[in-house]
Amino acid sequence: MKVSGKAVVFGDNVNTDVIIPSKYLTLLDPVQIAQHAMEGLDPSFPEKAKNGVIIVAGRNFGCGSSREQAPIALKYAGVRCVLAESFARIFYRNAINIGLPVLESPHIRSEVDEGDVLTVTLEEGKVENETKGCVIAALKLPRFILEILEDGGLIEHLKKKGVKAP
Amino acid sequence: MNIAEKILAAASGREEVKPGEIVEAKVDMAMANEITGPLAIQAFKKIGAPRVWDRRRIVLVLDHQVPADSVRSAELHKIMRTFAKEQRIPLLYDIGYGGVCHQVMVEKGHVKPGKLIVGADSHTCTYGALGAFGTGIGSTEMAGVFATGEIWLRVPSTIRIDLSGSFLTCVAPKDVILYVIGKIGADGATYKAIEFTGTAIHKISVSGRMTLCNMTVEMGAKTGIISPDEVSLAYVESRTDESFMLIGSDSDAVYEKTLAVDIEKIEPQVACPHAVDNVKPVKEVEGVEINQAFIGSCTNGRLEDLKIAAKFLKGKKIAKGVRLIVTPASQEIYLQALQHGLLEVFVKSGAYVCNPTCGACFGGHMGLLASGEVCISSSNRNFVGRMGSPEAEIYLASPATVAASALAGKIVDPRRFSED
């Protein structure tokens, strides 16, 4: 799987309350949720993201609550992939489960500036910075996580596997 | 093995597990509230499984926006109720019967030692207070659990926090956990488990242990856990007749590292804006003027917390210009507070007592802050915008520090009030 887009850069500890503030958690429609993506940090984000972007961030991206509305907001706002130095674990799982690719890349921030065009090859854990002409390593995803992403998320994946009620 | 490893081994039918291994584990209990539940229910329907895996192992709680503040919230509540009915799930805690989800799980006997419990809420790690492996998951993953009763988990490595000594006056488990978060950092335990051990642990009540385990997620931890002892077993036995396996850490269990903490050296602490690990002794930030104070949440909304706050507030008035919101964490605690005369103390002091709800804690439907306002809160997160305006500031502290600060109108060390 390959994804590409322009980089939007954030810092450390971007938490789920800024990704989607609590007051929007009563929304159920992903498109409406996405209108408030990153509102706590940058209200212009949905406008920026609408043609497809890749988020580049520092440590502990997605810390805080278990709200799945956070990766949903990003995905439906146009985020194609999140590259961060590290992720909070619930956000990480949620992103995979809803089919938003997330890759850990320890040095990503020193190699990417806002607006750089990136292409990510998920199977290989490879990030190409086309603007700067360099390649940045990311940690490879285990096979079963790639399968969930390839199927488009956990629901599609379980359907494909044919879940039987035990 | 340590307790976290043993529980995951038991849940995945293995003799032994090691940190880093991925296991397919069977879940003992699954919990969702009305913020995460409706998405899980939507996703469950998409999977197409006709029935949940075990209708008696699912707990549904209405707590975040109760009673419904808007039609949108009311619709979410309805989705939860309808699902419970369709699937014949008996453990639906509607308003009037429950309270904040984690408090409900513990006090209604759904948390037992040695169990693997997943909750669609990050503070599910609270259940380690009773020796269960509790961990937070998202809604889609919960849909998978609803359908299959199973989940994949990576076995975490464990950081041990070894507690010794006794508490100084006006120091509580909240101060200990804030101190520990300050040392380990907001991402210092990501993907890991935190186990509390040591001689001091046996002196801490179940309520205090819940405070400790509750905030382990603020360091990124997958779970916070304490091996069962007489204190936790007595509590569990008073709450349930069901059987459970007694699992504790072996004496030769392996830890990634150990942080030794002498409680006697800990003074009242406060986490300053806008990070939970921005922790300082209260005395260093004394004098910061406040607009709102909040006592409640799954961190510090229990009877013990309300009793401490009432001790400070008894016969006094909170400072002019400050509003104090008190939210008992559950209907049961509400009743106990009433019976102990605490609610009268709060009301007479000028505090505003609300129904059990998450409410002010997460800036949902009530108790929100305006721009430029400052709040001191007994809850667990002080992120930008957590309790309302992104231009408000939140300080986290113990119920004693919050109550003392409400009286003073500014942040104060509670020891200033302790003599009178």
Ligand code: SF4
């Ligand atoms: S009280 Fe606060 S932290 Fe606890 S479950 Fe409710 S919103 Fe979350």
